[in-house]
Amino acid sequence: MAFLGTLLETFELIVLSFFYSIEALFRLLVPPRSKSVENETVLITGAGSGIGRLLSLEFARLKATLVLWDINEEGNEETARMSRDQGSPRVHVYKCDCGRKEDVARVAALVKKEVGDVTMLVNNAGIVIGKNFIDTTESEMQKVMDVNIMAHFWTYKAFLPAMIARNHGHLVSIASAAGFLTVNGFADYCSSKFAAVGFAESVALEMIAMKKDGIKTTIVCPSFINTGMFDGYKPQSRMLPMLDAKHVAKKIINAIRRDQPIIMIPRSVYFLVYMKSWMPKKVSILLAHYTRLFDVMKTFVGRKYN
Numbered sequence: 001m002a003f004l005g006t007l008l009e010t011f012e013l014i015v016l017s018f019f020y021s022i023e024a025l026f027r028l029l030v031p032p033r034s035k036s037v038e039n040e041t042v043l044i045t046g047a048g049s050g051i052g053r054l055l056s057l058e059f060a061r062l063k064a065t066l067v068l069w070d071i072n073e074e075g076n077e078e079t080a081r082m083s084r085d086q087g088s089p090r091v092h093v094y095k096c097d098c099g100r101k102e103d104v105a106r107v108a109a110l111v112k113k114e115v116g117d118v119t120m121l122v123n124n125a126g127i128v129i130g131k132n133f134i135d136t137t138e139s140e141m142q143k144v145m146d147v148n149i150m151a152h153f154w155t156y157k158a159f160l161p162a163m164i165a166r167n168h169g170h171l172v173s174i175a176s177a178a179g180f181l182t183v184n185g186f187a188d189y190c191s192s193k194f195a196a197v198g199f200a201e202s203v204a205l206e207m208i209a210m211k212k213d214g215i216k217t218t219i220v221c222p223s224f225i226n227t228g229m230f231d232g233y234k235p236q237s238r239m240l241p242m243l244d245a246k247h248v249a250k251k252i253i254n255a256i257r258r259d260q261p262i263i264m265i266p267r268s269v270y271f272l273v274y275m276k277s278w279m280p281k282k283v284s285i286l287l288a289h290y291t292r293l294f295d296v297m298k299t300f301v302g303r304k305y306n
């Protein structure tokens with residue numbers, strides 16, 4: 001009997017795997033309909049500039065209620081003003097240092113009291129130092145980990161329970177191509193982004209195991225974007241160009257609205273990740289030389305943080 005059960009399970013696995021593969025191919029040609037976010041309360045961390053600001057504007061156009069967090073009050077207020085101009089009916093602005101657990105808990109409690117439950121959480125706030133590991137100070141490394149990954153833990157702790165209770169929500173992690181591919185001179189940044197990908201993937205599986213199919217997840221892995229964060233980066237290869245921030249924001253919004261589990265931008269990142277998974281080390285080093293990855297540090301300027 002046990003043998004028959006295993007046989008049936010294996011048969012089901014083969015048939016469904018085939019069906020889902022065909023479905024995935026079909027979805028490449030005919031994408032699913034984009035969901036409305038009009039009745040959603042979207043919290044975006046790091047909304048005061050760059051991708052966070054552009055996502056706020058996109059969500060504003062789609063009439064979502066916005067909750068904007070940033071450590072930079074001025075930038076955040078400017079995003080709020082621009083979002084209201086785009087038509088968002090409700091925009092709530094909070095100063096929050098996402099790298100500090102107590103601050104996240106305090107501001108999250110305020111949001112729940114003043115706005116209500118967050119139904120879409122976009123963990124976007126991020127920083128980069130861009131020094132060789134041996135030259136990076138302990139406090140710089142700590143800050144990168146606090147903002148780029150620990151903040152995700154604290155925000156999920158604050159807002160996921162209400163999503164689980166209602167079986168409704170969307171968790172968006174703005175990670176990076178550096179969550180799959182490494183670059184010299186960014187050891188702390190790459191570590192934090194690998195962690196962000198691992199954390200988001202694991203919680204996504206947790207939702208599936210808990211049968212919370214109303215909670216969607218999207219992991220975003222772009223390469224370099226012209227927001228200022230990676231100022232000085234000079235693309236030497238078409239595989240890793242400097243991406244236009246508006247183009248990236250549109251791609252991210254489309255992926256979120258189609259409940260896409262992961263998006264890598266540009267598509268060449270999928271190729272590089274695939275190649276990395278099997279190619280001999282010496283070949284990957286050759287490729288790194290070819291794409292001038294070893295030279296990224298030479299011109300990197302980035303941002304200055306307090």
Ligand SMILES: NC(=O)c1ccc[n+]([C@@H]2O[C@H](COP(=O)([O-])OP(=O)(O)OC[C@H]3O[C@@H](n4cnc5c(N)ncnc54)[C@H](O)[C@@H]3O)[C@@H](O)[C@H]2O)c1
Nearest residue numbers: 046048049050051071097098124125126176224225227229
């Ligand atoms: N720019 C790129 O090339 C690139 C590439 C891949 C992934 N990313 C990721 O995209 C996200 C957004 O990056 P960006 O390019 O828009 O950068 P950005 O510097 O323009 O914006 C980051 C925002 O986060 C805010 N922030 C920083 N520390 C904070 C803290 N402790 N608490 C709250 N807010 C804080 C900043 O004030 C800023 O408004 C980051 O997570 C980044 O790692 C960026």
